Amino acid sequence: MNNNFKEMDFNNFLLSCKKNVLKMAQNGGCFIGSAFSCIDILAYLYSNIFDIEKIKNMEKDRDILILSKGHAVAGLYAVLAQVGIISKDRLKNYLTVKDDLYWHPNPNIPGIEFHTGSMGHGLAIGIGMAFASKLNKISNRIFVVLGDGELNEGSIWESVLIANAYKLDNLTVIIDRNFRQANLKTEELIPLESIQEKFSAFGWQTLSCNGHNIKDIHSVFEQNSENVVDKPTVIIANTTRGNGIPLIEDNPKYWFGDFNEKELAEFNKILDNEMGESSDT
Amino acid sequence: MEPYESKILEMIEKNKKIVVITAENRVSLRNIPEKLNQNFIDVGISEQNLIGIGAGLAKLGFLPIMHGMSAFLTMRAFEFIRTDLGYPSLPSVLVGTFNGLSATANGTANGPTHQAIEDIALMRLVPNMTVVAPSDMPETLQILDNISKLNGPLYIRDSNCGSINIEREPFVWGKNECIVKGDNVAILSYGTILDICLKVSKKLSEKSFSHAIYNMRFLKPIDKEILHEIFDKFEKIFVIEDHISMGGLSSIIKEFAWENHKDNKITFINLRESFFRPGNFNDAIQNTELAAGKIYGKIINS
Numbered sequence: 287m288n289n290n291f292k293e294m295d296f297n298n299f300l301l302s303c304k305k306n307v308l309k310m311a312q313n314g315g316c317f318i319g320s321a322f323s324c325i326d327i328l329a330y331l332y333s334n335i336f337d338i339e340k341i342k343n344m345e346k347d348r349d350i351l352i353l354s355k356g357h358a359v360a361g362l363y364a365v366l367a368q369v370g371i372i373s374k375d376r377l378k379n380y381l382t383v384k385d386d387l388y389w390h391p392n393p394n395i396p397g398i399e400f401h402t403g404s405m406g407h408g409l410a411i412g413i414g415m416a417f418a419s420k421l422n423k424i425s426n427r428i429f430v431v432l433g434d435g436e437l438n439e440g441s442i443w444e445s446v447l448i449a450n451a452y453k454l455d456n457l458t459v460i461i462d463r464n465f466r467q468a469n470l471k472t473e474e475l476i477p478l479e480s481i482q483e484k485f486s487a488f489g490w491q492t493l494s495c496n497g498h499n500i501k502d503i504h505s506v507f508e509q510n511s512e513n514v515v516d517k518p519t520v521i522i523a524n525t526t527r528g529n530g531i532p533l534i535e536d537n538p539k540y541w542f543g544d545f546n547e548k549e550l551a552e553f554n555k556i557l558d559n560e561m562g563e564s565s566d567t
Numbered sequence: 568m569e570p571y572e573s574k575i576l577e578m579i580e581k582n583k584k585i586v587v588i589t590a591e592n593r594v595s596l597r598n599i600p601e602k603l604n605q606n607f608i609d610v611g612i613s614e615q616n617l618i619g620i621g622a623g624l625a626k627l628g629f630l631p632i633m634h635g636m637s638a639f640l641t642m643r644a645f646e647f648i649r650t651d652l653g654y655p656s657l658p659s660v661l662v663g664t665f666n667g668l669s670a671t672a673n674g675t676a677n678g679p680t681h682q683a684i685e686d687i688a689l690m691r692l693v694p695n696m697t698v699v700a701p702s703d704m705p706e707t708l709q710i711l712d713n714i715s716k717l718n719g720p721l722y723i724r725d726s727n728c729g730s731i732n733i734e735r736e737p738f739v740w741g742k743n744e745c746i747v748k749g750d751n752v753a754i755l756s757y758g759t760i761l762d763i764c765l766k767v768s769k770k771l772s773e774k775s776f777s778h779a780i781y782n783m784r785f786l787k788p789i790d791k792e793i794l795h796e797i798f799d800k801f802e803k804i805f806v807i808e809d810h811i812s813m814g815g816l817s818s819i820i821k822e823f824a825w826e827n828h829k830d831n832k833i834t835f836i837n838l839r840e841s842f843f844r845p846g847n848f849n850d851a852i853q854n855t856e857l858a859a860g861k862i863y864g865k866i867i868n869s
Contacts, residue, residue: 399626410623414631418623441613444611
């Protein structure tokens with residue numbers, strides 16, 4: 287638990303993060319649907335689980351997050367800026383060649399541990415890092431955020447087998463289960479259900495939560511850290527793509543979004559109404 | 568215990584950051600997994616994860632030595648190599664076995680699925696990659712001696728041959744070498760085929776046909792100094808490799824000649840554009856342009 291954020295109003299924090307994302311949903315845009323799908327989880331991890339100072343100082347025993355669904359990175363930039371790992375000013379460089387803030391993560395940005403974007407890589411990378419922790423005999427945790435559509439990739443299932451074979455209990459996968467991929471609903475294209483039964487059959491501890499309910503998120507991560515098992519853990523976070531903005535929520539048109547000032551003002555108003563005034567934007 | 572295995576054990580003894588990983592390719596590692604404990608990881612038949620896991624380890628300061636059959640290592644996992652090792656230039660070692668006309672364990676009997684005849688072309692395409700093709704085990708071990716200096720990924724086209732048994736100059740990282748000194752023509756080759764070239768050399772010497780043979784083991788970055796020497800000294804150059812005509816040494820030499828406005832007479836002997844017919848090594852090589860007799864004929868009649 288990070289004391290700095292222990293007492294913080296999570297809702298208010300999340301609202302600020304979401305407003306940071308809106309700033310990137312213009313002049314070239316971002317994958318806003320994907321970002322708003324997993325941002326609650328990202329905001330929770332950085333405000334309640336991770337030691338921000340350790341991440342800033344790249345300490346050896348810092349917890350590590352790999353955003354394997356790299357296109358959701360606007361959500362991660364937003365959270366990194368809100369916790370001060372990068373400055374909020376830096377977000378102004380988004381999509382300019384003078385910085386490395388683009389549609390997918392780059393490790394030149396503090397807090398980003400590996401460049402992802404090509405689907406199906408992040409879990410293998412995370413497994414390598416979980417092995418590194420074991421070799422270094424340090425007890426940090428490796429978190430890998432996967433998209434549900436990403437489960438189409440064969441390399442993911444190689445990784446799922448390997449993590450089980452080596453009983454990587456320091457590895458937690460979070461599946462952003464929004465039932466949508468780029469073009470179609472996951473179950474209409476390549477059905478994934480039951481994800482829980484698949485991972486369970488592959489030897490993983492399986493947990494699930496409502497990925498937009500902070501109490502539920504908190505409870506599942508508490509369960510994850512208390513319930514030590516000699517196997518890797520998957521948390522299936524049930525989410526809605528574009529959560530919080532009715533126009534884009536679960537709307538196949540808004541996996542990606544590039545909006546004008548008027549639309550963004552409207553979205554900001556919606557977030558304020560839904561989540562309350564933010565004192566820190 | 569084989570020399571390769573002893574070398575790995577010796578290296579890990581000195582550097583605990585070395586992790587040996589394999590995609591169930593244990594041909595060169597049979598006797599050491601138990602001795603390496605946690606510094607040995609077998610990921611099973613999954614080349615993409617072999618590289619991804621190696622990249623995760625490398626990113627956190629370990630030096631992975633990843634083993635696989637060249638065909639699967641360089642092709643099945645190509646995008647992982649390019650994106651996860653090449654782009655960030657992570658110090659790491661890829662050891663590919665069974666490549667070209669592999670004499671090892673009669674690898675030529677495997678057939679097209681297992682033929683790695685474009686591996687050098689592919690690995691040269693990867694940014695920050697060093698590509699080296701040792702001709703025998705002592706050379707492979709000398710390459711391993713240098714891996715702690717890497718600042719990016721290294722592909723070793725390990726032909727895993729015994730020893731070509733010839734007096735060599737001391738090994739220098741990044742440098743290619745002249746292994747037979749002479750005039751008239753220069754023969755440029757590497758790996759398994761260097762041994763074939765030495766057979767050709769013997770026959771040429773019997774006919775008092777003066778020639779030089781160069782071991783072009785470092786393919787990327789290419790040793791330009793030695794190429795300038797070769798192009799300045801020899802009018803006729805033979806480039807001989809067990810690789811398709813595109814992307815390997817043949818292409819390297821063409822690129823060098825074009826960039827340096829050279830008009831030397833160059834003959835390229837390789838696997839052209841296609842798979843070779845599988846069979847026992849001696850049979851398989853006879854069926855290609857790389858048979859010693861055919862190479863000899865082209866050189867003596869040049």
